[in-house]
Amino acid sequence: MPTKVLNFAKSALVKPATVNVGRPGAANFGVIQEVEYVKQEAKFVYLLECLQKTAPPIIIFCENIVDVNDIHINLLIKGVDAVGIHAGMGQKEREDAISSFKKAKKDVLVATGVVLKGLDFPDIQHVINYDMPAQIEDYVDAQNGSATI
Template sequence: MQKTANTTIIENENTLLLSPTGSGKTLAFLLPIFQKLNQENKQIQALIITPTRELTLQIEQVWRKMKTNFKVNVAHGGHAKSIEKHNFISPPALLIGTPEPAIIFCNHREAVERTHWELKQKGIDSVFYHGGMEQDDRELALIKFRNQSAHFLVTTDLAARGLDIPSVKHIIHYHLPNKEED
């Protein structure tokens, strides 16, 4: 796995690795990243985005076991902002992170679905939620968002009425609300 992946990653900007658990995928992508890092560059040189905090921590652990002498930081929800700011006083060569969940508001159902599919095409996990959906589908979307299977909930103002999702720290208004109170 490592040998094949190394060649592919070095030659290509984007690479998708598919293989069973325990086959060496983590090392397969970390080794070529390590080869590309420059000790003279004091900025972030590589970014790894993961879907879960656990995977972020696992990748960090493998990197530290490699004893590369390149600084690594993880960024995920659950730390105080002061800790994250302190970690960037001297930027790491490698940053591994998990995006915090966000709600994206659109004014129309069609815009909700279109925005959701645009995110999906870019490999960004999202679900959509609006009044035109069956109740079971709306509930499933909320379950996926709450358990962070999807990091973005694309919705109409329906989600502004009574939903309580404590993990959400970011709200994005893709369209401006129609009324001030919305």
């Protein structure tokens, strides 16, 4: 459950029951997770190194709109075929960004996690969390070569 709902349930319910489906907090067995601590000033350079290691399509998650815009622009400057998406964009802009990524017109999608909730992207090989997610629900549930956000 999202943290806010869980906290509300704990405060409002008497003897609440918790039902877990699968292994709580665990990634899919087909997903390899790597955690790298990188100093803030070196993150973009390291991001470029990571992008060179994996074939597209790749999703990069950022915590906020400013990071999405900065990373998107800097990737374009470096010659990476990327598109950005966040809640500050209009609906048409978001739909166009998602469409171009799904149709493989763009190799990299830079986004805030909130914007992509409930969407499915086939053939995702690499998901990068530029910022550490605040809660487990922000991670990607990958199965059978796709990423469901």
